[in-house]
Amino acid sequence: MTANLAQALVKINKHVLAIDTAPANLLRLHFGLPNFTTDGWAHHLFKGLPWYEAGFESPQGAALLPFGQLLPEQRQQFDASREQYLxxxxxxxxxLDSADREQWMLFHAEMSDLNASYLAEAVASMDAVFVVVTPDAVSYTVLQSWLESHPAAEVLSKQGKLRFIANKYQPETEVGRDFMLVLKQELAGLLVPVIVHQDTALMDSVANLTTVQHYAPASQAAKDFQSLAFWCVSFLSSHQLDD
Incomplete structure (x- = not known):
């Protein structure tokens, strides 16, 4: 989601930096970095190097700050002080936000980070928070649990920043259609009107270390992400006017 949205924004001439805060370090696979690459902002911190030197720009013009690959002992140390690092x-x-041009920064984070009190200030500084959901039983159950038990959902909703994106939608299945209807009814205006469909082109693009816009520009997924990018621009522009 993060990588393809970043690339879609680049296609409409936005300056984008995608930042991977997840230790799984998978965002790099969409930007052309091979599996053996260990570079990343967290990796640089443990080597005593400037974190910003881990930045990378894909052949398609999207900038990436990967997490990096940590050794087991480094990962333990990072987890122990994760809050401060983030x-x-x-x-x-x-x-990094430049005064002479609009800079988009997309943070790819784990769901648990939204619930962390120590990141409340960081989350509050963001213009929008997108939670990705799949129209199926498992994702719906997790979503319900989060909405009912974590105050972050209510806080972000009141701030007007929280939105949900339906991903991997399969309209050809009855289950997919049913859960999509449930999400629309229960999330109402919090559900982004652009739906990202299930598309084999997404898996193929990752296997080729690129985004779906570059690998299969005529695919349904590529069209969905381009529509999502336009919606994001409109959404954030309207919020800035309100402010």
Whole structure:
């Protein structure tokens, strides 16, 4: 989701930096970085190097700050101080916002980070928070649990920042259609009107270390992400006018 949305924004001439905060370090696979690449902002921190030197630009013009590959002992140390690392990263990347051009920064994060009190300030500094859901039983159950038990959902909703994106929608299946209807009814205006469909082109593009826009520009998924990019521009523009 993050990689393809970033690339779709680049296609409409937005300056985009995608930042991977997840230790799985998978975002890099969409931007042309091979499996053996260990470079990343977290990796640089443990080597005593400037984190920003881990930045990378894909052949298609999207900028990426990968997480990096950590050794087991480094991962333990990172997990122990994860809160401070992420808070510092947010503050430092915020300073990258250039005064002479519009800069989009997409943070790829784990769901648990939204519930962390120590990241409340970082989340509050963001213009929007998108939670990706799949129209199926498992995703719906997790979503219901999160909405009912975590205050972050209510706080972000009141701030007007929280939106949900339906991903991997399969309209040809009855289950897919049923859960899509449920999501529309229960999330109402919080559900982004652009739906991303299930598409084999997405899996093929990852296997080729690129985004779906580059690998299969005529695919349904590529069209969905382009529509999503336009919606994001409109959504954020309207919020800035309200402010």
């Amino acid at each position: 808070v510092d990263l947010n503050k430092q990347t915020y300073l």
